[in-house]
Amino acid sequence: xxxxxxxxxxxxxxxxxxxxxxxxxxxxxxxxxxxxxxxxxxxxxxxxxxxxxxxxxxxxxxxxxxxxxxxxxxxxxxxxxxxxxxxxxxxxxxxxxxxxxxxxx
Numbered sequence: 001x002x003x004x005x006x007x008x009x010x011x012x013x014x015x016x017x018x019x020x021x022x023x024x025x026x027x028x029x030x031x032x033x034x035x036x037x038x039x040x041x042x043x044x045x046x047x048x049x050x051x052x053x054x055x056x057x058x059x060x061x062x063x064x065x066x067x068x069x070x071x072x073x074x075x076x077x078x079x080x081x082x083x084x085x086x087x088x089x090x091x092x093x094x095x096x097x098x099x100x101x102x103x104x105x
Contacts, residue, residue: 002053009047014039 017035026034043051068076 002050002057006047006050006054009050010039010043013042013046017042 014032014035017038018032021031021035021038065072071079
């Protein structure tokens with residue numbers, strides 16, 4: 001979630017810089033371009049704490065993914081469920097409801 005907060009704050013800086021340039025009379029395509037550079041510089045100076053939090057959050061997620069062998073949490077849960085089901089039904093004969101028996105059995 002810190003990545004979203006950091007991104008939203010950067011978009012707000014860009015919008016504010018564009019609005020300020022537009023208000024100051026720069027009404028050409030250069031206003032958003034200049035605003036992008038201004039917002040980049042301001043975000044570097046003003047949003048250091050949020051940037052560090054976002055980077056830490058991303059690093060923790062990458063470490064968790066490495067610990068799971070590159071799988072997402074859902075993939076890991078699915079694999080664990082499949083393993084548990086395979087261990088629980090090894091050697092047991094499955095009873096099919098009447099009329100629901102698969103073809104060929």
